Amino acid sequence: MNIDFNSELIAFRAEISAFLDEAPTDAIREAGRKVTSVFADFDQATAWQAILNAKGWAAPDWPEQYGGTGWSVEQRYIFAEEYRKRDLPPLLPNGIKMVGPLLIDLGTEDQKAKYLPGILSGEDYWTQGYSEPNAGSDLASLKCRARADGDDYIINGSKIWTTLAHRSNRMFMLVRTSDAGKKQQGITFLLLDRTDYPGMDIRPIKGLDGFPEQCEVFFDNVRVPQSGRVGAENDGWTVAKHLLTHERGGSAQSPTLKRYIEHIRDAARDAASPFGGNMIDDPVFQRDIGELEADIASMEHFEKLAISGHEIANDPAFPSMNKTMNSELIQRISVMMTQISGLEGLSLELDALRIGANVKPLGTYLDLVSMPFYLNSRATTIYAGTNEVQRDLIARTVSHG
Amino acid sequence: MDFSFTEEQQMLRDSVSRFLDKTYDFKARQTLVASEKPWSEQVWQQFAELGLLALPFSEETGGLGGSIADVVAIAESFGEHLLVEPYMSSILLAGRALALSDHDVAQDWLAKIIAGEAIAAFAHEEARGTAAPEFVTLGAQQSGGNYFLDGEKRLVLNGAEADILVVSARLSGVAGEKSGLALMMVDPKTDGIEITSFQTIDGRSAAHIQFDKVQVSAEQLLLDDAYSVLVAVISDIMIALSAEAVGIMGALLGATSEYTATRKQFDVPISSFQVIAHRLADMKIAYTKARASLYYTTAIAEAGQSTARDIAILKGQVGKLGRAIGEDAIQSHGGVGMTDELIISHYHKRLIAIDAMFGDSEYHFRKIGQAHD
Numbered sequence: 001m002n003i004d005f006n007s008e009l010i011a012f013r014a015e016i017s018a019f020l021d022e023a024p025t026d027a028i029r030e031a032g033r034k035v036t037s038v039f040a041d042f043d044q045a046t047a048w049q050a051i052l053n054a055k056g057w058a059a060p061d062w063p064e065q066y067g068g069t070g071w072s073v074e075q076r077y078i079f080a081e082e083y084r085k086r087d088l089p090p091l092l093p094n095g096i097k098m099v100g101p102l103l104i105d106l107g108t109e110d111q112k113a114k115y116l117p118g119i120l121s122g123e124d125y126w127t128q129g130y131s132e133p134n135a136g137s138d139l140a141s142l143k144c145r146a147r148a149d150g151d152d153y154i155i156n157g158s159k160i161w162t163t164l165a166h167r168s169n170r171m172f173m174l175v176r177t178s179d180a181g182k183k184q185q186g187i188t189f190l191l192l193d194r195t196d197y198p199g200m201d202i203r204p205i206k207g208l209d210g211f212p213e214q215c216e217v218f219f220d221n222v223r224v225p226q227s228g229r230v231g232a233e234n235d236g237w238t239v240a241k242h243l244l245t246h247e248r249g250g251s252a253q254s255p256t257l258k259r260y261i262e263h264i265r266d267a268a269r270d271a272a273s274p275f276g277g278n279m280i281d282d283p284v285f286q287r288d289i290g291e292l293e294a295d296i297a298s299m300e301h302f303e304k305l306a307i308s309g310h311e312i313a314n315d316p317a318f319p320s321m322n323k324t325m326n327s328e329l330i331q332r333i334s335v336m337m338t339q340i341s342g343l344e345g346l347s348l349e350l351d352a353l354r355i356g357a358n359v360k361p362l363g364t365y366l367d368l369v370s371m372p373f374y375l376n377s378r379a380t381t382i383y384a385g386t387n388e389v390q391r392d393l394i395a396r397t398v399s400h401g
Numbered sequence: 402m403d404f405s406f407t408e409e410q411q412m413l414r415d416s417v418s419r420f421l422d423k424t425y426d427f428k429a430r431q432t433l434v435a436s437e438k439p440w441s442e443q444v445w446q447q448f449a450e451l452g453l454l455a456l457p458f459s460e461e462t463g464g465l466g467g468s469i470a471d472v473v474a475i476a477e478s479f480g481e482h483l484l485v486e487p488y489m490s491s492i493l494l495a496g497r498a499l500a501l502s503d504h505d506v507a508q509d510w511l512a513k514i515i516a517g518e519a520i521a522a523f524a525h526e527e528a529r530g531t532a533a534p535e536f537v538t539l540g541a542q543q544s545g546g547n548y549f550l551d552g553e554k555r556l557v558l559n560g561a562e563a564d565i566l567v568v569s570a571r572l573s574g575v576a577g578e579k580s581g582l583a584l585m586m587v588d589p590k591t592d593g594i595e596i597t598s599f600q601t602i603d604g605r606s607a608a609h610i611q612f613d614k615v616q617v618s619a620e621q622l623l624l625d626d627a628y629s630v631l632v633a634v635i636s637d638i639m640i641a642l643s644a645e646a647v648g649i650m651g652a653l654l655g656a657t658s659e660y661t662a663t664r665k666q667f668d669v670p671i672s673s674f675q676v677i678a679h680r681l682a683d684m685k686i687a688y689t690k691a692r693a694s695l696y697y698t699t700a701i702a703e704a705g706q707s708t709a710r711d712i713a714i715l716k717g718q719v720g721k722l723g724r725a726i727g728e729d730a731i732q733s734h735g736g737v738g739m740t741d742e743l744i745i746s747h748y749h750k751r752l753i754a755i756d757a758m759f760g761d762s763e764y765h766f767r768k769i770g771q772a773h774d
C-alpha cells in the first residue's frame with residue numbers, strides 16, 4: 001500500500017480537500033476545535049453528519065449498497081487524514097460505527113430498511129444500553145429484564161453509563177430474557193424505536209470534566225415491540241460480541257493521534273521552557289514527544305497493514321490490541337497536552353467550551369481543551385471493555401494449555 | 402535523627418483534622434465550591450481563632466513561631482478535606498513574603514492577615530508557569546520616585562479577592578538572571594490593573610492579572626534583590642503543597658482499597674483480581690515513598706539543612722507519584738471513578754493542579770539531573 005505517489009490519489013485528495021474546506025459551517029469548525037472527548041458536541045456533530053450524508057460521504061467504511069462510498073482503503077485513509085487535518089468534529093460513533101455495521105451484518109431486511117437511512121443521515125442517535133450498576137466488566141451478569149407479552153417485551157430494570165441517552169431518540173440494548181443455563185445464554189439484543197417510552201426515565205450523570213455525558217436509564221414496565229430484536233431470543237451475547245469488534249476495531253485512529261501531535265508541536269513553538277527558550281527546542285520535550293511519535297507511528301503501521309488486508313489483522317486479539325494501544329496513546333497525548341499548557345490548563349472554562357458561547361478562552365485553544373481532554377480521556381481505558389479485560393483477552397491468544 | 406511529629410504537632414494535627422471532619426466534609430466542600438463564595442468565611446474566622454493563620458509567622462511579627470514541620474502537620478489534613486481556603490495564597494505565600502520584610506506597611510498588612518481581616522495574594526507565576534523565579538519578566542521601570550509595572554501574572558490564587566497583592570517583578574536585567582528581581586506590595590485597585598477571575602479545576606478562585614503601566618511608589622517596594630526570598634518562600638510552599646498531596650494520596654489509597662474490596666464483578670471482590678491487587682500494592686508503594694520524602698525533607702528543612710535539590714526531589718516525586726495514584730484510583734473504580742459525584746476525581750484534580758504549580762515533575766527531575774552539589 002502506497003498512498004503518497006499516485007496521480008489518481010493526488011486528485012482524490014484534492015477533491016476531498018476542496019469539499020472539506022468549504023462545506024462545514026463555522027459552528028461545526030468550532031465544535032471540531034473544542035472536542036474534548038470521543039463524543040463531539042452533539043448538535044454540531046449531527047449537523048456535520050447531515051452535510052456529509054448529502055454528499056454521500058457519511059460512512060466511507062460501509063458497503064456501497066448501504067450508502068458507503070465505495071472508496072479503496074487508500075482513499076478512506078486519505079479522507080481520514082484530510083478530515084483530521086482540518087480539526088473537524090468526529091461523527092458520533094454509535095450509529096455509523098456500531099449499530100449500523102451490526103445491522104448490515106446481522107439485521108433483517110426490514111430492520112435495515114427501517115433504520116439504516118436514519119443512522120446514515122444522523123437523524124437518529126442510538127444510545128448504547130449495555131452496562132448496569134452491577135454489570136460492568138462482568139456484562140453477562142446483566143439483570144435488566146424483558147418478559148415476552150404477546151408481540152411485545154416488557155422491560156424492567158436499569159442501565160448506567162449510557163452515553164448521551166439524554167440526547168438520544170433510539171437505543172440498542174441488552175436485556176435478560178432467561179435465567180436458564182450459563183448467564184451469557186439468556187441475553188437478548190433489542191433495538192428501541194424511542195427513548196421516551198412510558199416508564200423510561202433518563203437521568204444525566206455529571207462527569208469529572210464537569211459535563212453530563214453519561215446517563216442512568218430506568219425502565220418501569222416499558223413495553224416495546226419484539227420486532228426490534230436482532231438475532232434470536234437468548235442469543236444476544238453473540239450479537240453483542242459481533243458489535244464489539246466494530247466498537248474496538250473499525251476505522252483508522254492514527255490520523256487523529258498524529259493531528260494531536262501537530263497541535264502539541266505548534267503549542268511548543270510558543271511555550272516557554274522553564275530552562276529558557278521555547279519548549280520546541282527543549283531536549284527533554286524533544287525526547288518525550290519523539291517517543292510518543294514513535295509509538296504512534298507503530299500504531300499507524302499496524303493500522304495500515306490491517307486496512308490493506310495484511311494477515312496481521314486476522315489475529316483474534318486484533319480488536320483488543322487495537323483498543324488497548326489507541327486508548328493508551330490518547331491518554332499519553334492528553335498528558336503531554338496538559339504538560340505544555342502547564343498553569344493554563346488549570347482554569348475551569350466550561351462556558352468557553354460551549355459552541356457559540358461567545359466566551360473568549362483565557363488562553364489558546366490547546367490550553368482550553370487540554371485539561372478537559374485529559375480528564376475525559378481517563379475513560380478510554382475504561383469504556384468498551386476496560387484495558388484489564390482487554391489484556392486478559394489478548395493473553396488468551398498467546399497462552400498455551 | 403527523629404522524623405516523627407512531636408507530641409504538640411500531633412495534637413495540632415488531630416485537632417485540625419477533627420475540626421475539618423466536622424465542618425468540611427465532602428458535601429460541605431462541594432456546596433461551597435458550587436456557591437459564589439471563593440472560600441468559607443466561617444471556617445476562615447475559626448482558623449484565625451484557632452491560631453492557624455498565625456502559625457507560620459515569627460513571634461516578633463505577631464505569629465506563633467511555628468516551623469515548616471508545624472505547617473506540614475496540618476497541611477496533610479487540608480489535602481484530605483480538599484480545603485479551598487486561602488491558606489496557601491494569603492498565609493504561606495503572600496503572608497510569608499510580607500513577614501520577611503521589616504517594612505512597616507508590610508507589618509500592618511500582616512497583622513490584618515493574621516487576624517483574618519485581610520487577604521493577600523501572591524502574584525508571581527507568568528505565562529504557562531514560572532518554575533524558576535529567575536525567569537520572571539514582569540517589568541518594574543523606575544522613573545522619578547516611582548516604579549511602573551508592565552506585564553502579566555497568571556493563575557494568581559485568590560487574586561480577585563485579595564486586599565493586597567505581593568508581586569514579583571524585574572527591576573533590571575533579563576529573564577534568566579537571578580539579580581534584579583523585586584517584590585512589590587500593590588493595591589489591586591490601582592489604575593492599570595486588570596483582573597480576570599475564574600475558578601480552577603480544583604475548586605479554587607484564581608485570577609490572571611494584567612499590569613499596564615501601573616504606578617507604585619518607592620514605599621511599596623517590599624524587597625529588592627528578592628531572588629533568595631522568592632526561593633525561600635517557594636521552597637516552603639512546595640513542602641506544604643507536597644504535604645497536601647500526601648494527605649490526598651493516603652485518602653485515595655484508603656478509598657480505593659475500600660471500594661475494590663466491596664465492589665464485586667464475576668461474583669468476587671475486584672480486589673481479588675491480581676491486576677487490581679498489584680495496582681493497590683503500587684499505590685501503597687507510591688504513597689509510602691512520597692510520605693517518606695515528605696517527612697525527611699521537612700525535617701532537614703526545619704533544621705535549615707535542605708538544598709534546592711532536596712526540595713526538587715520532593716516536589717518532583719510528589720508530582721509523579723500523585724498523578725500515578727490518582728490515575729490508578731480512577732481506573733480501579735471503573736465508570737464511577739469518572740464521575741463528579743465521587744471524591745476520587747476531585748482528589749485527582751487537586752493532585753494534577755499541585756503538580757502544575759511551581760514547576761511540574763518534568764521540570765524538577767531535570768533540575769535534579771543538572772545539580773552537582
Ligand SMILES: Cc1cc2nc3c(=O)[nH]c(=O)nc-3n(C[C@H](O)[C@H](O)[C@H](O)COP(=O)(O)OP(=O)(O)OC[C@H]3O[C@@H](n4cnc5c(N)ncnc54)[C@H](O)[C@@H]3O)c2cc1C
Nearest residue numbers: 128130131136137161163379383386388674732733735736
Ligand atoms: C465515559 C464512559 C462511557 C461509557 N459509555 C457506555 C455506553 O454508552 N453504554 C454502556 O452500556 N456502557 C458504557 N460505559 C460503561 C463501560 O463499559 C463500563 O464502565 C466498563 O465496562 C467497566 O465497568 P464498571 O464501570 O462497572 O467497572 P468494573 O467492572 O467494576 O471494574 C472496576 C475495575 O475492576 C477491574 N476489573 C473488573 N473485572 C476484572 C477482571 N476480571 N480482571 C481484572 N480486572 C477486573 C476493571 O478493569 C476496573 O479497573 C461507559 C463508561 C465510561 C467510563
